[in-house]
Every structure is written in structure tokens, then in C-alpha cells.
Amino acid sequence: MSLLPSRRARSGLTKPTPANHFRQDINGLRALAVVAVTLYHFDVGGLDGGFAGVDVFFVLSGYLMAGIIGTGLQRGDFSVLAFYWARARRILPALLVVCAVVLAVGWLLLAPNDYKTLGRHARQSLAFLSNHLYLKEAGYFDSASQAKWLLHTWSLSVEWQFYLALPLILTLAWKLLPRRGTLVGVHLALFSCSLALCITLTASHPEKAFYLLPARAWEMLLGGLCFLLCSNLGLPATARRLLEAGGLALVGASVFLLDESAAWPGALAPLPTLGTAMVLAARRETSPWCTHGAVQWLGTRSYSLYLWHWPLVAWLFHTGHRQAPLWIAAALLLTLLLGELSYRLVEQPTRRWLGTSRRAFAVAGLAGLMILAGYMAQVVVRAKGFPQRMPADILAMREQALQGTPRNGECLSKGAGCVYGGPDIQAMLIGDSHAASVVTAAQLALPDAGQGIYLRAAPACLPVPGLHIREHPRDNPEDTCNRMRRQLPAELGDAPSRVPLIIVTRTSVYPLGYNGIDQNRKNRPQAYVSSPVDEPSSEWLEAFTRLYIDHACALARQRPVYLVRPIPEMRVDVPDVMSRKMLQGKAPQVTLSRADYEARNGFVWGVQDRAREACGVNILDPLPYLCDEGQCYGGREGQAYYADDNHLNAAGSRLLAPMFAKVFADLSTAQADAPR
Known part of the structure; x- marks a missing residue:
């Protein structure tokens, strides 16, 4: 069939206004x-x-x-x-x-x-x-x-x-x-x-x-x-x-x-x-x-x-x-x-x-x-x-910024359980990509070389029963997050009760929505109970709080549980901003005010505090190691602490080793006090 119609006009048609008339x-x-x-x-x-x-x-x-x-x-x-x-x-x-x-x-x-x-x-x-x-x-x-x-x-x-x-x-x-x-x-x-x-x-x-x-x-x-x-x-x-x-x-x-x-x-x-x-x-x-x-x-x-x-x-x-x-x-x-x-x-x-x-x-x-x-x-x-x-100093900074957790493809993207360090497991670390980004810090905090950390993490995954995640279809059993959530209870049950559990997630995303660098994304809660919600209503936030605390307390009845406060989200791509500043001759520093951090994460802090009051879970706070009294640092003095806007890189993760040392100090004390 030809796409070029005959030049002979069809009869019986109403002729419209000429299209080429300038209006x-x-x-x-x-x-x-x-x-x-x-x-x-x-x-x-x-x-x-x-x-x-x-x-x-x-x-x-x-x-x-x-x-x-x-x-x-x-x-x-x-x-x-x-x-x-x-x-x-x-x-x-x-x-x-x-x-x-x-x-x-x-x-x-x-x-x-x-x-x-x-x-x-x-x-x-x-x-x-x-x-x-x-x-x-x-x-x-x-x-x-x-x-x-x-x-x-x-x-x-x-x-x-x-x-x-x-x-x-x-x-x-x-x-x-x-x-x-x-x-x-x-x-x-x-x-x-x-x-x-x-x-x-x-x-x-x-x-x-x-x-x-x-x-x-x-x-x-x-x-x-x-x-x-x-x-x-x-x-x-x-x-x-x-x-x-x-x-x-x-x-x-x-x-x-x-x-x-x-x-x-x-x-x-x-x-x-x-x-x-x-x-x-x-x-x-x-x-x-x-x-x-x-x-x-x-x-x-x-x-x-x-x-x-x-x-x-x-x-x-x-x-x-x-x-x-x-x-x-x-x-x-x-x-x-x-x-x-x-x-x-x-x-x-x-x-x-x-x-x-x-x-x-x-x-x-x-x-x-x-x-x-x-x-x-x-x-x-x-x-x-x-x-x-690029000048050599910018190339060096960017290479350093992208140094992250080893074996990330195997241990995070595929959701497989991985041991970092020696075979003597001293702690289990679970959560989403934020858990994977700090596992080497926990490993650095281990007292002995033969000891290790067991990591189980999946991208954008909050391992709380009763909460579903937008990015992970409920009806797909092979989804990375769904598989991890399904297998975790058995893994925790097999681990000795003395082994503490550390939970690290980008927690505020799930009840409140993203706070990252994409300004086009609709800011909707990423978790839900029965069906996705578009706004963090009081009813939804109360449901999230109840499920989160119930899960934390259920885990705390089995072993010591440590909840990590949210890691600061810098809201800009740290390596990119530092590169721009270095190209422009400015101080290569990226910061987020403590006030902005508190406004973003105040709700989650309150939920974690309620869990501590309810059943004695422990709280680990990364802010003393990433922030001063006025601001949190995504990078300074030519060194980036983040690989993007919210994931710590290897350098940023190392800053948290003293925070994790508290877990193993508590474990050592508990073992010393245990009856012989």
C-alpha cells in the first residue's frame, strides 16, 4: 500500500482552514x-x-x-x-x-x-x-x-x-x-x-x-x-x-x-x-x-x-x-x-x-x-x-571515592550471605545496601584476625516482617530482598545466641520516601503493609512504628541487637561535587547541616528510641564519627567519604570502626561475666 495518496482531491469533503496560514x-x-x-x-x-x-x-x-x-x-x-x-x-x-x-x-x-x-x-x-x-x-x-x-x-x-x-x-x-x-x-x-x-x-x-x-x-x-x-x-x-x-x-x-x-x-x-x-x-x-x-x-x-x-x-x-x-x-x-x-x-x-x-x-x-x-x-x-x-589530583580523588566494599556484586546484588574476615563469626550484620557499605568497618573493629562478620544484605531491602517494599514485587519469590527475608529466620536460628545482630538500613526511606539527589522522583514511602501509600500519613507511620518495634524486640529476645542510626544522606553526588569544586579552584568539601539531618531522620530516631525503651535494644550512632556539632561531612581535604549521595565508600566506612568496636567490647564483657 502506497503512503503517497493520489494528487486528485477526493470529492464531497469539507475543506478545512489552510494549515500554513500564520496565526x-x-x-x-x-x-x-x-x-x-x-x-x-x-x-x-x-x-x-x-x-x-x-x-x-x-x-x-x-x-x-x-x-x-x-x-x-x-x-x-x-x-x-x-x-x-x-x-x-x-x-x-x-x-x-x-x-x-x-x-x-x-x-x-x-x-x-x-x-x-x-x-x-x-x-x-x-x-x-x-x-x-x-x-x-x-x-x-x-x-x-x-x-x-x-x-x-x-x-x-x-x-x-x-x-x-x-x-x-x-x-x-x-x-x-x-x-x-x-x-x-x-x-x-x-x-x-x-x-x-x-x-x-x-x-x-x-x-x-x-x-x-x-x-x-x-x-x-x-x-x-x-x-x-x-x-x-x-x-x-x-x-x-x-x-x-x-x-x-x-x-x-x-x-x-x-x-x-x-x-x-x-x-x-x-x-x-x-x-x-x-x-x-x-x-x-x-x-x-x-x-x-x-x-x-x-x-x-x-x-x-x-x-x-x-x-x-x-x-x-x-x-x-x-x-x-x-x-x-x-x-x-x-x-x-x-x-x-x-x-x-x-x-x-x-x-x-x-x-x-x-x-x-x-x-x-x-x-x-x-x-x-x-x-x-x-x-x-x-x-x-x-x-x-582531568588534573591528577581529581583523578586520584575520584578513584579513591569509588573504592567500596569488596565482593559487593556477590554479597549485595545477589543477596548471598558472605563472611568478611576469619571463620570465627563474632557478629551478624543485616540490612540493605547501607549495611554492605559499612561491613568492612565492622570487620576492622574485630579484636582478632581470625574473627569475622557475617553479612546478609540486599539492595533497598528492609528486613521487617509485615512490611513490603515498592521495588521488590511481593509475588516474586526469587527477588533478592524477598529471598533474603524468607531465609533470614533460619539463619538467625542457627547462629549461637551469644552472637550479636547489627541492623543497618537507610531507614528513613521506607516510611518517608527518598531524600536523595533526584528531584523528579515522587517522594513516596518505599514500604507498605497491604498496598503502597503516596503520603506518610499518621496512620501509616504508626503502623510502621509498630511493626519495626515488634520485629526489633522479637530479635532482642534471641540475642543482643544493635540498631544503627541512619547514616547521613548528603543529597548531592559527593565525588561529582568535589570534582566540580576542584576544577573551579574551590575547597573540595561537601557538608550537610546537623539541622537538615535531624529534620530528615527525627522520626526514625524516635522509633528506635521507643524500641530501646520497649525491650532494651542497643543503639549505635554514626554521627560522632561523620559529623561535628554543626555539620556532617561527605568529604573534605580532597578525600570523599561517599561513593554517591548516600553510600559510604571505603574511606567513609573506616571512620565508623570505633562505633562498631562497642559491639565487640560488649561481647567481650558478656563472655567474661558468663558462668564458667
Whole structure:
């Protein structure tokens, strides 16, 4: 079946409004969208819902694409390949320049791991697959969103995937039934399915709802429905003014009243999208708000402004000026300047040249540049960020920072029980990855060389009966955490009662949610009783407290139990921050205030204190060894104590050896006092 319909127009069709007609109201909506998104990302102007500007862009794209495809199909001259080429001429050149410039800047500014990550992001951005990459990264070991220089390209990837699919679907449907109603029906069916999926996924898998086309397509399809159904409404002037005012009110309410706590996209996303569709349907092309010169200037350059604003946000984050008003003002002005230069020197010239050059030559040239840029990005990845660029002191620091617990793959990732030290087991250490990160400290504290520590740990695993963990499906018996929890009772039962049990976990994560470096992850409790909960309600916290204490006391009836206070979460990737500071000539030190630590972990301290009061469990406190009176240290004097934002490395773990020495001093005392 040919994807190129006959040039002879079909009869009996209502001809829609021409799609290539320039409309100042559409340009005005582009301006509103890019201003909202940009100010939101720079934390300026109280636009807490400025992220909805992306949704406005989606509706506009769907409206324009439905116009181009629908009009072409009804005229009988639509070409899928010509459509793809038109989109490529519009989108690729400016994106290519931004990726190339960011990679060049990264060579000068970024530490090896950061630069390797940037190379991977640039490669996926140029392939229009970055939304899938960022979805995969929105997990346990993710880095701060503002450290991702090309994060904003996720929306371009979603749009490009939509551009690939929509003309194929509509062309095939038109071949079967060449009626305008066919286009409406396809749009409506896909819109309904996508919206339902979006609302469902936002509740269960919000990251997927945010990043993936199937859950976002309804926004663009809404724009398409608006074109197909509302292009020629013939409303009187008063009704059009009211429709436009209502639409602008919905968009404005979304931008000013929503914030990051909203489940997004989900059930609230129809506010800005419906508002945009109302403005489009009103067709008040000469409305005073959109005809102003500044509005039209912003709208015309909205694509370039969008492309350039986020790398500048990342640059502020990288240089430590993210909250500095003067630096933010300078970055905003630079956004406008780069947007203008990109529009004048990249968008306009390449669009003209690619439109007038011989098609085959132009396609080959643009494709060659994209392949070359993608290849260079891949070279950065394969070269691991070119560490040879770095001064020797930074390379030494990063190598030291990544020295962790030996046999981590075997003993943590696979959840196998491991002995560290000699065969004479003096203590059992159980928990999650935090337990694995400090086992060598416990080993160092052992009095004799022939003695050992038995470790049983699994990633993101709280070994408390009655509590289930989000990351570990309950119905998978071979899951690492589930297997450990199932086998632990027998292992504890086989161990002599004199052998103490030390429990180390990232405890606050389970009742409260993550407090790490990923600012996009929804902060939800990671443990639950019967079904996952979205907020740490008082009822949930009481249930957690009861189960935690009951388990600790049940263990304490069998042997000495030691609960370790939460290890400080530094909230930034320590080696990366220290590398940046060293590159910038600043003191390579990373700290967290004691006040922030106490605010984060006060609840868990209270639960552990109640367990001690209930049944005499022992408490081990790492703070005297990692903190002073005012702050906790992630690294100082050129030495990192953490491998990331929350896991101690070998150097950090060694600091806790004196803490564990108390366990063996107590054990020695108990053995000396035991009757002979």
C-alpha cells in the first residue's frame, strides 16, 4: 500500500482552514508557553506550575500537525516523506548546534563521569529517544535533574515520535475510508485511550506517564481534534472573546496555581491543554494580548529559546549559582541572546537552504551531520568521559571515592550471605545496601584476625516482617530482598545466641520516601503493609512504628541487637561535587547541616528510641564519627567519604570502626561475666 495518496482531491469533503496560514494567536501561545517554562526552571516569578508550558506546546504541535496532514489528505497531495523532511528541517539544525555546543562546554567543565553521562544524553537526544533514557534513569541511582544538561530534550523526543506515528496512522486510515470523519474518529479513539492511560499511569507509575508517548499523545491529539472540529465554528465575536478569555484563564491558573506536588500529567493536565484548545478555537488572531511586538518576538523564537534555556539552568547548577539572583538574571538575558542568535543564524538560514537545495543533497548533508554528532557523543561515552583531561589530583580523588566494599556484586546484588574476615563469626550484620557499605568497618573493629562478620544484605531491602517494599514485587519469590527475608529466620536460628545482630538500613526511606539527589522522583514511602501509600500519613507511620518495634524486640529476645542510626544522606553526588569544586579552584568539601539531618531522620530516631525503651535494644550512632556539632561531612581535604549521595565508600566506612568496636567490647564483657 502506497503512503503517497493520489494528487486528485477526493470529492464531497469539507475543506478545512489552510494549515500554513500564520496565526498571531498561535505565536502568542508559544510565547506564553516558553516564558512559563523558562521562568519556572529558573525559579523566577512564582510560576510554580510553569511546567505546564510544555503541555501547551504539545497541544499546539497536535493542532498544526493535524492541519498539515488533514489538509494534505483532503487535497490529495499529502506525502509522508515530505512531512518528515519538513519536520526535520524545522527541528534538527538548532538541536544539533545545541548538542554540539553543550558537548564542547562539557569538555572544558565536566568531570569524567559527568561528561560520559552528557555524551550518552546527547546521543539519545539526537536519536529522539532521550525520553526513554530519562525514564530509565528516574530510579535508585539517579543524579540530580539539574545536572542533566539536555534533560529538556525529552519533550522533543516525545513530539518526534508523535510526528513519526501520526501521518502513517492517518494515511492508512484515509486509504480505507477517505472522509474527514475518519480523521476525527481516529483522533478521538487514540485521544480517549491515551488520556485513560495517562491518568492510570500517573497514579501507579508517574515516571512512565510523564516521559512516554502513549501517555502524552492525548495532548497532541487534543490539538488535532481542535483543528478538525473547531476550525470553522463561525462563533459571534462576543462568544469568541469569552472562549479566548476562558482558555487563557485556564492556562494562567495552571501556571500560577499548580506546583510540583500535583500528580502530573494525570487528571489535572486537561486544565492547560483544554485552555490552549479554547484559545485556538476562538481564533482571535488580532487579540491585543498576542499582537504585541514582544509577544510575537518571543513566539517566533520560542523553539530556540526553549533549546537554550535549560543548558543555562544546568550551568548555574554546575557552577553553584543556582540560587544567586544576579547570576539568574544574567542567564535569562543570555537565554534571550542565544535564542536570537540561534533563530537568526541557525533556524532561518538552514530552513531556507534545506528548502531550496536539491532534496537528496540536503537530506544527505543533514543526515551526515546528525550521524557525525551522534558518533562524537558515542566516542565520549566509550572513552568514559576522557578522564585524561582531568588534573591528577581529581583523578586520584575520584578513584579513591569509588573504592567500596569488596565482593559487593556477590554479597549485595545477589543477596548471598558472605563472611568478611576469619571463620570465627563474632557478629551478624543485616540490612540493605547501607549495611554492605559499612561491613568492612565492622570487620576492622574485630579484636582478632581470625574473627569475622557475617553479612546478609540486599539492595533497598528492609528486613521487617509485615512490611513490603515498592521495588521488590511481593509475588516474586526469587527477588533478592524477598529471598533474603524468607531465609533470614533460619539463619538467625542457627547462629549461637551469644552472637550479636547489627541492623543497618537507610531507614528513613521506607516510611518517608527518598531524600536523595533526584528531584523528579515522587517522594513516596518505599514500604507498605497491604498496598503502597503516596503520603506518610499518621496512620501509616504508626503502623510502621509498630511493626519495626515488634520485629526489633522479637530479635532482642534471641540475642543482643544493635540498631544503627541512619547514616547521613548528603543529597548531592559527593565525588561529582568535589570534582566540580576542584576544577573551579574551590575547597573540595561537601557538608550537610546537623539541622537538615535531624529534620530528615527525627522520626526514625524516635522509633528506635521507643524500641530501646520497649525491650532494651542497643543503639549505635554514626554521627560522632561523620559529623561535628554543626555539620556532617561527605568529604573534605580532597578525600570523599561517599561513593554517591548516600553510600559510604571505603574511606567513609573506616571512620565508623570505633562505633562498631562497642559491639565487640560488649561481647567481650558478656563472655567474661558468663558462668564458667
